[in-house]
Amino acid sequence: MGARMVVAVIWGLAWVGFSATWTVFFGVVTSLQGVAAVVFGFLLAVASACTVGVLSYRASTRREVIELTAHLLRVALIIFVAVGAFLMLSWKPQLSPGTVALAIAYLCLAPLALGLAALAVRLGPNGSPGAAARAALVYLGVGLVLVFPVPALPGSGYNPVGVFFPVWGWGGPLLASWWGLKWAARTGPGDTQVL
Amino acid sequence: MQSTAPVLGNPVGPPCVKGQEEDYAWEDDVMVDEYTGPARGRVIKMRLGINPNSSGHGILWGAMFFLPMSALGAILASTIERRLARSLRQHKENDGHGR
Numbered sequence: 001m002g003a004r005m006v007v008a009v010i011w012g013l014a015w016v017g018f019s020a021t022w023t024v025f026f027g028v029v030t031s032l033q034g035v036a037a038v039v040f041g042f043l044l045a046v047a048s049a050c051t052v053g054v055l056s057y058r059a060s061t062r063r064e065v066i067e068l069t070a071h072l073l074r075v076a077l078i079i080f081v082a083v084g085a086f087l088m089l090s091w092k093p094q095l096s097p098g099t100v101a102l103a104i105a106y107l108c109l110a111p112l113a114l115g116l117a118a119l120a121v122r123l124g125p126n127g128s129p130g131a132a133a134r135a136a137l138v139y140l141g142v143g144l145v146l147v148f149p150v151p152a153l154p155g156s157g158y159n160p161v162g163v164f165f166p167v168w169g170w171g172g173p174l175l176a177s178w179w180g181l182k183w184a185a186r187t188g189p190g191d192t193q194v195l
Numbered sequence: 196m197q198s199t200a201p202v203l204g205n206p207v208g209p210p211c212v213k214g215q216e217e218d219y220a221w222e223d224d225v226m227v228d229e230y231t232g233p234a235r236g237r238v239i240k241m242r243l244g245i246n247p248n249s250s251g252h253g254i255l256w257g258a259m260f261f262l263p264m265s266a267l268g269a270i271l272a273s274t275i276e277r278r279l280a281r282s283l284r285q286h287k288e289n290d291g292h293g294r
Contacts, residue, residue, distance in 0.1 A: 021264065028256055064282040068275055075274050079267055106264060114268025119275050132276065136269040143265060147257025169261060 007060040007069045012053030014116055015174075017109020019045040022170040024102070048174055055181035056116075062184060065123070072115045080108035114139075117173035120180025127180070135176065143169060 023041030026032055032040060059065050084107060093099060118132035146165040 021260075025256060025260055028260075063286060064279060067282050068279055071278055072271060072275065075271055079271065083267075106260075107267070110264050111267035111271050114265065115271030115275070118268070118272030119279070122275060122279055129276065129280070132272050136265075136272050140262075140265050140269065143257065143261050147254055147261060165257070165261075 003066050004057055004060040007066055008053040008057035010069055010073055010112075011056035011116055011177075012049035014109050014113035015048040015052045016045045017105035018113035018173070019048050019170070020105040021102070021110045022166060025169075026166050044170075048170075052174070052177050052181070055178065055185065058185040059120075059123070059181045062123075062188070065119075065184060068119050069116065072112060072119065076108050076112040076115065079111065080104070083107050113177075114173055117176045117180075120177045120184065122180070123184040124176070124180030125183050127183075139169075139172060142172075 020041060023037060023044060026040065027037045056065070056069075060069075084103065087093065087103075114136075118135060121127060121135045122132045124131075143165070146168070
């Protein structure tokens with residue numbers, strides 16, 4: 001019970017951080033600012049963290065979900081400390097509370113959410129070996145296509161970068177987590193291909 | 196002393212209501228309508244803040260924001276493969292021994 005709650009909190013926190021960083025991105029590409037941005041970010045964080053938290057709690061009846069969540073958290077913390085130390089030594093940024101919060105969200109929690117989404121993909125219905133690596137390649141590949149200049153959408157005049165990229169970049173991992181965790185909660189370890 | 200430099204963004208003038216553009220023309224050929232001849236200038240729209248239609252911001256923020264974050268995520272994700280295989284194998288073996 002205790003370990004399962006910790007797992008749910010870690011998954012939920014990761015999605016709070018992931019949603020916070022995407023809210024900053026949404027704000028930059030869509031001019032969403034001020035109170036509207038705060039409300040939007042809050043709703044995004046609460047909705048995704050609650051959804052993923054509950055689903056991960058249900059899936060954590062499987063022992064490997066608990067073990068790998070702890071493993072991913074450890075690696076995320078190591079990456080955060082290493083990159084943070086590098087930035088502090090090379091760049092010497094002004095550290096306001098907001099900067100620290102954004103650094104934790106961007107350098108630690110957002111990559112953790114992506115790592116956990118990859119775990120959900122691996123435990124999901126198509127979780128063959130290499131599935132997580134393929135999903136990561138697709139995520140990076142589609143992202144690269146979208147960040148290149150593409151013509152504005154007919155009619156609206158909006159650039160697909162501003163419209164689709166945040167929706168896909170945030171929604172893709174959420175859908176992957178959703179499907180993978182639902183499958184992992186229903187099935188046993190024998191249903192995930194090991195080799 | 197008043198500056199004579201042309202104002203590029205947000206020119207001071209009457210509000211431009213659609214369908215009533217012919218009622219006035221802005222100075223310095225910033226806006227010229229059909230009544231006063233062919234357009235010799237263009238309205239230069241400039242915003243303080245971010246233009247959501249700009250591809251440049253997609254590249255800038257994609258490179259600064261999306262790529263580092265997703266690269267860290269991919270590194271993190273790559274660490275689960277072997278551990279998951281080992282964990283699942285142990286789990287199966289334990290089940291096989293009637294735990």
